[in-house]
Amino acid sequence: MDAMDAIRSRRSVRAFKTNPIPQKIIESIIDAGRLAPTARNVQPWKFVVVRDVKSRAQLAKLATTGPFIAEAPVCVAVFCEDTKYWMEDGCAATENIIIAARAHDLGHCWVAGDKKPYAGEVSQLLGVPVGHRLVSLIALGYPKEDPSPVPKKSLEEVLHWERF
Amino acid sequence: MDAMDAIRSRRSVRAFKTNPIPQKIIESIIDAGRLAPTARNVQPWKFVVVRDVKSRAQLAKLATTGPFIAEAPVCVAVFCEDTKYWMEDGCAATENIIIAARAHDLGHCWVAGDKKPYAGEVSQLLGVPVGHRLVSLIALGYPKEDPSPVPKKSLEEVLHWERF
Numbered sequence: 032m033d034a035m036d037a038i039r040s041r042r043s044v045r046a047f048k049t050n051p052i053p054q055k056i057i058e059s060i061i062d063a064g065r066l067a068p069t070a071r072n073v074q075p076w077k078f079v080v081v082r083d084v085k086s087r088a089q090l091a092k093l094a095t096t097g098p099f100i101a102e103a104p105v106c107v108a109v110f111c112e113d114t115k116y117w118m119e120d121g122c123a124a125t126e127n128i129i130i131a132a133r134a135h136d137l138g139h140c141w142v143a144g145d146k147k148p149y150a151g152e153v154s155q156l157l158g159v160p161v162g163h164r165l166v167s168l169i170a171l172g173y174p175k176e177d178p179s180p181v182p183k184k185s186l187e188e189v190l191h192w193e194r195f
Numbered sequence: 196m197d198a199m200d201a202i203r204s205r206r207s208v209r210a211f212k213t214n215p216i217p218q219k220i221i222e223s224i225i226d227a228g229r230l231a232p233t234a235r236n237v238q239p240w241k242f243v244v245v246r247d248v249k250s251r252a253q254l255a256k257l258a259t260t261g262p263f264i265a266e267a268p269v270c271v272a273v274f275c276e277d278t279k280y281w282m283e284d285g286c287a288a289t290e291n292i293i294i295a296a297r298a299h300d301l302g303h304c305w306v307a308g309d310k311k312p313y314a315g316e317v318s319q320l321l322g323v324p325v326g327h328r329l330v331s332l333i334a335l336g337y338p339k340e341d342p343s344p345v346p347k348k349s350l351e352e353v354l355h356w357e358r359f
Contacts, residue, residue: 032197032198033196033197033198033298034196034197034198034200034201034202034294034295034297034298035223035227035295035298036198037198038198038227038230038291038294038295039226039227039230041230041232043232058350058354059199061350061353061354062203062350063199063202063203064353065347065348065350065353065354066202066203066205066347067290068205068207068290068293068305070305070307072345072346074347074348074353076353077353077355077359078353078354078355079355079356079357079358079359080354080355080356080357081357082356082357083357086357110359115310116307116310118282118283118286119282119286119305119307119331122282122283122286122287122290123286123289123290123293123305125287126231126232126286126287126290126291127202127290127294129232129287130198130202130291130294131198131199131202133198134197134198134199141232141234141283141287143234143280143283146279146280157358157359158358158359159359160359163359167283181236182236183229183230183238184229184238186222186225186226186229189225189228189229189238189240189241189242190222190225190229190242190244191241191242191243191244192243192244192246193243193244193245193246193247193250194243194321194322195241195243195274195321195322195323195324195327
């Protein structure tokens, strides 16, 4: 898929078919995350790919805004070592994963991480050592329905030339 | 350009030709930022496109890790309203801008924002109202040279199946 088409046609999806995602496609998507920009080339990220039904049910229960994690065949949990730019690096990797998922005709939803009260329990559930922060939980799967369009600010509203 | 190719071939560039970037291409790139995912559809972002030579020279002087902002024909300053997920949203938009730049054969470098001591002065220089945070400064331009390859961790090092 063309890069600009992938970016422009991306929508969050919250209803998924249960069909599995081929392992090669999962690896290609995580590889996109691995190749994100990272301050000083620190690469603080770790990607935990959760396919197990029981684990996803537990994640869905913990992540109050992500009940669909129980249905989506894959949940990618993005963690970073607690470095100065862990959040920037982790979000760049998350966005790469999302664009790559779209390019593979997969639906996705970015579910919040560190600022949520469940972040610690998610880390515990997935055996993540102390010193890592949860950046995001990304539900991935083939979309069950076309996501409804979301109203977006126009380019004119958000683009300033030279000064704010 | 294919989306996966854009993601995989992306490298930070720190030496730019001074050729201007056509306005339509700049708008297409900022549009990619506008269409990034955003928690609860808040869209807290504002993109200030700086082409003015004097302003870029001042930004380059302030941003100690971005002296090349003086040479690159465009610097995009990404700001967000200080919302709960301003950093996540702003970094997703920054990464979209970077992938879109790559898809248009432009080089880029993501220069850090909020955590740097110069963030306040950058906001002042660009007339940004109180209540906004600087997410990133993105230098954009046609690359003067091929960036040298940067060593990256392997997929095996960063991908965990089921548990960390």
